[in-house]
Amino acid sequence: MNGGRPVANRSSKPSDLNVLVIDENSIRASIIEVGLREAGYDNVTIIDDMNGLARRIMEINPDVIVIDIENPNRDMLESIFQISRAVKRPIAMFVDKSDEASIEAAVEAGVSAYIVDGLKQERVRPILKMAISRFNAFSRLNRELEETRGELENRKLIDRAKGLLMRSRGLTEDEAYALMRRTAMNQNRKIVEIAQSLITAASLLDPGTDA
Amino acid sequence: MTSTHQITAGFLPLLDSAILVAAKEKGFAQAQEIELALVRERSWATIRDRLAVSHFDVAHILAPMPIACNLGLTAPAPRMIVPMALGLGGNAVTVSAGLWSEMAECGASPDLDARSSGLALKQVIDRRKGDRLRFGVVHPYSGHNYELRYWLSASGIDPDRQVEIGILPPPDMADALTAGLIDGYCAGEPWNTLGVLNNGAHLATAKAAIWKSSPEKVLGVNSRWADGHPKALAALLQALYKASLWCANAANHLELADLLARPAYVNRPAEDLLPALTGLLHTGGGEIRNVKDFFVPNAKAATFPWKSHALWFYTQMVRWGHIEHTAQHQQIANDTYRPDIYRNALRTLNVAMPAASSKVEGALRTETPVGSSGALTLGPDGFFDGNLFDPDDVDGYIAAQSRS
Numbered sequence: 001m002n003g004g005r006p007v008a009n010r011s012s013k014p015s016d017l018n019v020l021v022i023d024e025n026s027i028r029a030s031i032i033e034v035g036l037r038e039a040g041y042d043n044v045t046i047i048d049d050m051n052g053l054a055r056r057i058m059e060i061n062p063d064v065i066v067i068d069i070e071n072p073n074r075d076m077l078e079s080i081f082q083i084s085r086a087v088k089r090p091i092a093m094f095v096d097k098s099d100e101a102s103i104e105a106a107v108e109a110g111v112s113a114y115i116v117d118g119l120k121q122e123r124v125r126p127i128l129k130m131a132i133s134r135f136n137a138f139s140r141l142n143r144e145l146e147e148t149r150g151e152l153e154n155r156k157l158i159d160r161a162k163g164l165l166m167r168s169r170g171l172t173e174d175e176a177y178a179l180m181r182r183t184a185m186n187q188n189r190k191i192v193e194i195a196q197s198l199i200t201a202a203s204l205l206d207p208g209t210d211a
Numbered sequence: 212m213t214s215t216h217q218i219t220a221g222f223l224p225l226l227d228s229a230i231l232v233a234a235k236e237k238g239f240a241q242a243q244e245i246e247l248a249l250v251r252e253r254s255w256a257t258i259r260d261r262l263a264v265s266h267f268d269v270a271h272i273l274a275p276m277p278i279a280c281n282l283g284l285t286a287p288a289p290r291m292i293v294p295m296a297l298g299l300g301g302n303a304v305t306v307s308a309g310l311w312s313e314m315a316e317c318g319a320s321p322d323l324d325a326r327s328s329g330l331a332l333k334q335v336i337d338r339r340k341g342d343r344l345r346f347g348v349v350h351p352y353s354g355h356n357y358e359l360r361y362w363l364s365a366s367g368i369d370p371d372r373q374v375e376i377g378i379l380p381p382p383d384m385a386d387a388l389t390a391g392l393i394d395g396y397c398a399g400e401p402w403n404t405l406g407v408l409n410n411g412a413h414l415a416t417a418k419a420a421i422w423k424s425s426p427e428k429v430l431g432v433n434s435r436w437a438d439g440h441p442k443a444l445a446a447l448l449q450a451l452y453k454a455s456l457w458c459a460n461a462a463n464h465l466e467l468a469d470l471l472a473r474p475a476y477v478n479r480p481a482e483d484l485l486p487a488l489t490g491l492l493h494t495g496g497g498e499i500r501n502v503k504d505f506f507v508p509n510a511k512a513a514t515f516p517w518k519s520h521a522l523w524f525y526t527q528m529v530r531w532g533h534i535e536h537t538a539q540h541q542q543i544a545n546d547t548y549r550p551d552i553y554r555n556a557l558r559t560l561n562v563a564m565p566a567a568s569s570k571v572e573g574a575l576r577t578e579t580p581v582g583s584s585g586a587l588t589l590g591p592d593g594f595f596d597g598n599l600f601d602p603d604d605v606d607g608y609i610a611a612q613s614r615s
């Protein structure tokens with residue numbers, strides 16, 4: 001625990017800063033943590049469980065706090081900075097007009113940061129930059145995962161619809177697919193929508209089938 | 212159809228987002244050629260941040276918060292104006308079953324009377340040994356914090372020394388009560404109703420009893436956006452005014468509760484949202500009481516942004532050490548609320564307007580017809596302890612409060 005060290009005595013080595021990452025998404029939190037350690041910040045704590053958050057912050061007594069902006073505890077967090085004498089006074093990362101671009105980038109990425117009053121912005125700016133890029137990378141990854149999941153789901157539906165057509169109309173696989181594609185084009189719909197209607201129709205007509 | 216105005220509004224999932232939700236869902240925005248996007252957030256800090264970076268043009272926001280932003284009490288601090296209030300009342304003070312039974316022993320009446328419940332709480336605190344009682348509110352610069360503190364101190368309880376007041380997200384309040392982390396909280400709906408129904412809590416008093424006809428959420432507007440889009444803002448105020456009329460109509464309460472219950476909005480059962488709309492509140496122990504003017508969306512100039520409301524919040528910021536009192540600070544608070552914009556925007560709707568933009572809070576003891584047309588009724592607007600707030604004597608009010 002580094003609590004109580006006066007700010008003035010700190011050397012300018014990045015590793016000296018005590019960084020706290022608060023994120024209910026533990027995977028994202030560890031991605032940030034790894035990034036910080038790689039950048040030479042050895043003193044990193046992660047909180048992903050919000051129980052007793054105020055008490056833990058007082059124990060950790062961080063110089064820099066990185067938090068996801070979706071976190072409903074931000075109002076509480078800001079209020080303990082405002083009133084508490086037990087914690088060094090962190091303030092919002094963005095204190096002047098020149099920071100407008102970084103505020104915007106941070107809010108876009110879904111991250112916010114607080115630093116202890118008196119700490120030079122230049123010393124902590126790399127932390128925020130890293131957090132922003134990792135937050136962005138994380139959402140990109142998530143989006144791709146969702147898309148892949150969606151595609152997989154679609155392919156399954158199309159395969160089932162193809163099977164139905166092959167059985168009920170004696171078509172080959174290629175013919176079944178071509179029929180669905182033609183129908184989709186004619187009705188200005190997606191092929192997966194046609195597949196879905198086929199499956200629904202089949203299950204309504206014959207609840208005994210595997211559709 | 213393309214709309215003339217695209218407006219993005221942030222909101223928190225609370226009952227008093229009703230006017231914004233109705234404006235979008237009941238077509239009032241569309242009728243003004245507004246494409247209104249509503250974005251739900253989970254903290255006031257994020258609403259403020261997204262206003263600052265212009266993700267939001269306007270937001271459903273705590274009435275004192277735009278003043279705090281303009282006074283530079285928050286960072287980032289977007290420059291903001293308040294051209295409209297989003298209703299009067301809507302909060303309650305909820306206490307644990309244990310604390311309520313002690314208060315009842317000390318004479319708290321179950322009708323949410325602020326005076327008797329406050330005096331009872333004082334007796335409980337005076338005879339109590341051990342830890343201080345703990346209360347939760349949603350934000351330091353909130354009506355909840357200031358009305359809870361007003362109620363406590365007017366009841367002879369020092370809010371800084373005799374109790375502890377902490378900040379919690381509203382959805383966590385009731386669970387914190389059950390877990391014994393707090394003994395009571397002041398929050399908006401549906402969190403009081405849910406605390407009573409699901410956690411055995413009891414209502415102690417209501418905002419409508421502490422300060423009658425008082426504002427809770429307002430429309431906070433990024434002033435840069437307002438300057439660049441005067442037509443869009445006027446159109447929005449007209450849409451919101453019409454929506455407030457719709458929300459106020461008892462015939463629409465069931466539909467409004469259903470709208471607000473949707474996953475995109477408050478995402479809680481409609482039956483738990485209805486009490487605040489009808490004023491028939493679950494007060495605890497299976498009782499239901501009719502609380503007069505619990506939440507007022509339109510009547511009594513409920514959407515009018517009174518300068519006296521802004522200045523009262525300012526006096527409380529000074530009182531609790533949030534800001535130093537100077538003539539300049541007072542001016543900033545005064546200028547944040549913009550009844551002039553409200554009047555101009557609603558002129559064509561023939562809305563009955565108050566003649567003044569400021570009033571002595573507590574001067575109206577009963578419902579009083581005002582205005583030339585006589586179509587508008589104001590009040591009662593008093594504080595429960597009978598004290599008046601004269602916005603022309605802010606210095607005197609602040610001095611008197613620092614002595615008490």
